[in-house]
Amino acid sequence: MARRRHIATGCRTCSGRGYMISTENDQYARAQLCGCVSECADCGGSGTVFLENERGYRYLERCGTCGVVRLKVRRYNNAKIPSKFAGVLQSDDIDPRGQSQLDAMTYVKSFVDKYPEEKGFLLMGGPGLAKTRLAVGAIAELTLQKAVECVFTDFFFLLGDLREAYSAGIPENEIIGPLINAEILVIDEMGKGRSSEWEQNILDQLISKRYNSSKKTLVTTNYVARDSLPKKSRNNTEVLEDRVGERIASRLYEMCAPLFIEGSDYRKGD
Ligand SMILES: [Zn+2]
Ligand SMILES: [Zn+2]
Numbered sequence: 001m002a003r004r005r006h007i008a009t010g011c012r013t014c015s016g017r018g019y020m021i022s023t024e025n026d027q028y029a030r031a032q033l034c035g036c037v038s039e040c041a042d043c044g045g046s047g048t049v050f051l052e053n054e055r056g057y058r059y060l061e062r063c064g065t066c067g068v069v070r071l072k073v074r075r076y077n078n079a080k081i082p083s084k085f086a087g088v089l090q091s092d093d094i095d096p097r098g099q100s101q102l103d104a105m106t107y108v109k110s111f112v113d114k115y116p117e118e119k120g121f122l123l124m125g126g127p128g129l130a131k132t133r134l135a136v137g138a139i140a141e142l143t144l145q146k147a148v149e150c151v152f153t154d155f156f157f158l159l160g161d162l163r164e165a166y167s168a169g170i171p172e173n174e175i176i177g178p179l180i181n182a183e184i185l186v187i188d189e190m191g192k193g194r195s196s197e198w199e200q201n202i203l204d205q206l207i208s209k210r211y212n213s214s215k216k217t218l219v220t221t222n223y224v225a226r227d228s229l230p231k232k233s234r235n236n237t238e239v240l241e242d243r244v245g246e247r248i249a250s251r252l253y254e255m256c257a258p259l260f261i262e263g264s265d266y267r268k269g270d
Contacts, residue, residue, distance in 0.1 A: 011036040018069035019076075019144075021087040029086035031076040031144070033069070040066040068147065075143035079150045081136055089144075090137035094130055097263040101129065104259040108134050112141045115148065120184075120216040122252055124224045124240065125261035131220040135186045138218060142184065151182040156192045159199060176202070180209045183216070190221040191243035200245050211251045219256060225249070228260050 014020055014034035022030045043049045043063035047070045050058045062068070081088075090112050096102040104123060111118045123131040139150035158175070165175050179185055187206070193199050210217050223240040241249040 018066070019073045021076075023086050024083075026083050029076070029079075029081040029083050029140075031073045033073055037066045037069050042066070072144050072147045075147050075149060076140065079139055079143050080152050081140060082152070082154070085133065085136040085140075088133055088136050088140055090134070090141040092137060094133070097129070100125075100260060100262045104131075104134060104261050107257055107259055108138050112138050112145075115142060115146060116216065118257070120218050120256045121259050122256035123218075123220045123259050123261065124228070125222070125263070127222055129261045129263055131261065132188050135188065135218045135220055139184060139186055149183040150186070151179060151184070152186040152188065153179055154188045155190050155203075159193055159202065162202065176205060179206055184218065185210065185215070186218045186220075188220050190219050191223045191240055195243050200248065203244055203248050207248050207251050207255075211255055217252075217255055219252060224260060225253065225258060228258070 010016065011018075011034060014036060018034055018037045019031045020034060022032055024030075039045050040047075040063060042065040047063050047067055048060050049063045051061050052058050062071075090108055094101075094105065096105060104121075107118075107121055111121060121135075123134060125131060136152065139148075139152060142148040143150050158179075161175055162172060165172065185206075190203070207217070221240055221243075223238065223243050226234055226239040226241050229237055229239065240252075244252075
């Protein structure tokens with residue numbers, strides 16, 4: 001049995017976490033191992049150790065001192081969190097702008113705390129209501145606390161990547177496969193774009209396959225579910241069903257807890 005003890009206790013550089021989040025302007029947010037981990041005395045910094053069983057056979061195992069921190073850092077760095085959200089955590093204090101936002105924050109917190117018990121979530125509401133921030137906070141926390149495999153994708157950028165892949169002769173599956181298979185997938189800005197048949201088909205592949213394998217999906221969208229609107233405004237408002245199609249929308253409502261945030265734009269300030 002490997003020794004289990006806390007690494008980095010007392011390290012002032014990383015406050016005992018074993019990593020720092022870089023705020024440099026890279027494309028994606030990055031965590032970096034602290035020297036107290038990368039120079040681990042127990043494994044010589046390799047992250048693995050030889051252990052011996054009772055029969056005297058030696059085998060390689062993840063270092064009990066630093067191996068988990070290394071995995072968490074790797075998970076965070078593979079999550080493709082946009083760099084403008086570097087360091088954002090679910091546990092950050094956001095001053096809620098009303099009951100609906102407080103309810104959303106409460107759900108996201110319990111999703112993280114009780115993972116994997118709770119359903120994914122669908123954050124709906126106008127722009128500037130910290131929806132992306134809440135979703136990023138959840139996956140930042142799940143990677144760094146629980147080493148869960150998470151991937152963030154902005155739907156609009158994904159379509160761009162796919163178009164580029166087509167012209168470069170790269171099979172579509174190389175782009176979509178990792179998103180279908182990720183343990184947790186964030187799809188940011190769902191419904192943005194032209195909502196063409198091709199775009200809906202991409203979404204359908206993503207959502208149907210994740211639905212069939214019961215994978216948790218976290219979605220943000222500026223559009224709301226038809227049912228959340230008062231009856232009289234249903235006919236003249238573009239809703240999520242119009243943007244993604246009835247079939248995808250109804251799957252989403254099954255897979256995700258609907259969280260509708262009302263209120264004014266954060267970025268405008270008041
Ligand atoms: Zn340290
Ligand atoms: Zn080690």
